Amino acid sequence: METIALFGGSFDPPHIGHKKIVDSLEKFDYIDKTIVVPTFLNPFKSTFVNTPKRRFEMLKEMFEDYKYVEISDYEINQKKKVPSIESVKHFLKTYKKIYLVIGADNLASLEKWYNYNELKKLVTFIVATRDDIEIPKEFITLHVDEKISSTQIRKKGIK
Numbered sequence: 001m002e003t004i005a006l007f008g009g010s011f012d013p014p015h016i017g018h019k020k021i022v023d024s025l026e027k028f029d030y031i032d033k034t035i036v037v038p039t040f041l042n043p044f045k046s047t048f049v050n051t052p053k054r055r056f057e058m059l060k061e062m063f064e065d066y067k068y069v070e071i072s073d074y075e076i077n078q079k080k081k082v083p084s085i086e087s088v089k090h091f092l093k094t095y096k097k098i099y100l101v102i103g104a105d106n107l108a109s110l111e112k113w114y115n116y117n118e119l120k121k122l123v124t125f126i127v128a129t130r131d132d133i134e135i136p137k138e139f140i141t142l143h144v145d146e147k148i149s150s151t152q153i154r155k156k157g158i159k
Contacts, residue, residue, distance in 0.1 A: 001032035005126065006091060007101040008037040008075070008084060011055050012048050014062050020144050021101065021128050022069060028126075031099060035091065036063065037072045043081045043114065052076040083114035088122050101126045101142070104133035 005025045011018060018036075025034050038055045041048060050058070056073055063069040074090055075082040088098055100123040102110070107127065110116060127139040135141045 002095055003030060003032045003097040003099070004091065004095045005031045005034045005099045005101050006037060006088065006123070007034055008039060008087060009103075010042045010045065010048065011036075011038045011059055012050050014055065014058050017144065018059075019062060021103075021142065022063065022066070024128070024142050024144050025101065025126070026068065028099075033068050033070060034066075034101075035070045035072050037075055037087055039082065040076045040079055041081050043083055044109070085113075085115045085119045085122070088119060092122065098123045099126050099140070100124070101128065103128050104130040104135055107133060107135070107139075 005028070007018075007021065007025075009018070022034055022036065025031060036059055038052065038059055040052050048055070053076070056071060056076055059071045063071060075087060084100065088100065091098060100119075102125060104127050113119060125139045126142050127135045128142045128144045129135065130144070
């Protein structure tokens with residue numbers, strides 16, 4: 001295996017939308033495996049509801065029957081905010097090609113990501129559709145028909 005889709009996020013909590021993103025990635029026959037990477041703490045957030053360990057365990061359970069999915073504790077083990085480029089460089093030690101999966105809601109702040117100019121040279125972005133946000137042609141579009149977010153779930157008091 002040489003090519004991976006790297007799907008990072010808070011996953012606080014993981015939900016059916018995350019699962020649908022992973023399911024949709026299966027249609028790309030050039031991706032050998034999807035690696036889901038829960039953050040210790042999202043670089044753009046200051047707290048979490050579920051502990052990193054709990055989020056990791058929920059993801060392991062969610063994807064336990066998926067043969068092509070790995071849940072990585074790399075960022076959790078760093079015990080700090082980890083910029084995406086750091087994780088990408090970590091996985092490039094093992095894999096030759098990385099597709100970085102993000103939600104369309106991240107497009108507005110993408111250029112503010114730590115070392116974005118270097119990051120975009122190291123990965124190919126796959127952008128999951130969300131909230132009718134237009135995805136520029138330079139990105140691969142991943143069509144996901146699910147209108148849910150972790151924020152919505154937390155607002156309803158579900159952990």
